Amino acid sequence: MTSATMPGAASLPMYDFPEVRWATDALWAAVAARLTAAGVAAAPDLDRASSLPDLWTSPALLLSQTCGNPYIRRFRDRLRLVATPRYSAPGCDGPRYSSQLVVRADAPGDRLEAFRGGVCAVNEWGSLSGWVALAAALPEPPERFFRAALTTGAHAASMAAVAAGEADIAAIDCVTYALLQRHRPAATAGLRAIGRTAPAPGLPLVTRRDATDETVEALRAAWRGALADPALAEARAALLIEGLEILSDADYDAIPPLPVNTPPLASAPARRSATAPAP
Numbered sequence: 001m002t003s004a005t006m007p008g009a010a011s012l013p014m015y016d017f018p019e020v021r022w023a024t025d026a027l028w029a030a031v032a033a034r035l036t037a038a039g040v041a042a043a044p045d046l047d048r049a050s051s052l053p054d055l056w057t058s059p060a061l062l063l064s065q066t067c068g069n070p071y072i073r074r075f076r077d078r079l080r081l082v083a084t085p086r087y088s089a090p091g092c093d094g095p096r097y098s099s100q101l102v103v104r105a106d107a108p109g110d111r112l113e114a115f116r117g118g119v120c121a122v123n124e125w126g127s128l129s130g131w132v133a134l135a136a137a138l139p140e141p142p143e144r145f146f147r148a149a150l151t152t153g154a155h156a157a158s159m160a161a162v163a164a165g166e167a168d169i170a171a172i173d174c175v176t177y178a179l180l181q182r183h184r185p186a187a188t189a190g191l192r193a194i195g196r197t198a199p200a201p202g203l204p205l206v207t208r209r210d211a212t213d214e215t216v217e218a219l220r221a222a223w224r225g226a227l228a229d230p231a232l233a234e235a236r237a238a239l240l241i242e243g244l245e246i247l248s249d250a251d252y253d254a255i256p257p258l259p260v261n262t263p264p265l266a267s268a269p270a271r272r273s274a275t276a277p278a279p
Contacts, residue, residue, distance in 0.1 A: 008062025091174025118168030
């Protein structure tokens with residue numbers, strides 16, 4: 001395999017919380033070393049400076065991770081599936097994941113129906129875990145079920161909005177929820193889960209659309225090698241990654257469609273967060 005003249009760019013942005021960044025870096029360093037040994041030039045460091053749309057559409061892209069909804073709706077003509085990590089967080093099932101339906105601990109009601117007429121917190125309208133899955137779980141269109149929506153910019157901010165009484169319910173990616181529960185217990189204090197959304201294909205690893213089959217196979221082999229390396233057991237445990245599976249575009253086509261009107265609700269004032277992007 002011939003090495004490219006310039007190292008391919010990479011990012012792993014979806015669960016890149018500061019508390020586990022050391023683990024993300026360690027995992028990528030191991031993957032990059034295996035790729036380089038196989039003749040695929042890989043940047044030794046992750047790109048955390050470029051915007052995700054810029055990186056996902058860059059001809060220099062070698063590897064990134066995206067949410068299933070923007071992949072299938074906006075970027076499938078620019079990106080190619082590599083593999084889907086398996087996570088060990090509660091709510092994950094093989095390469096599929098779900099969202100925790102989070103409310104205040106003292107809120108009355110144990111079912112989604114109890115929050116009819118309330119305010120939902122949404123990380124962003126294109127998020128599968130924070131909006132599309134929640135809308136699909138409702139018994140009627142969201143603009144009829146909820147009174148208003150609070151857009152927050154991140155799952156952690158949605159949780160904070162619910163805890164503060166600014167919103168009544170939010171759908172939180174189960175991997176994000178587990179990582180916050182472990183590393184920021186204050187973020188989940190005063191909250192409880194009343195259920196989960198339907199399982200959906202997990203957040204895929206992707207490369208540029210014109211990547212060769214040889215490059216894709218080298219990426220998969222490098223990831224498999226890193227995920228089997230005993231020296232990386234602590235990093236894998238920190239990231240809740242336990243394996244890798246190959247899904248197809250057909251699997252991601254099963255993602256529920258966006259609601260016809262998005263955003264369909266009168267929005268409450270946005271609550272922004274500086275935390276890493278979440279799916």
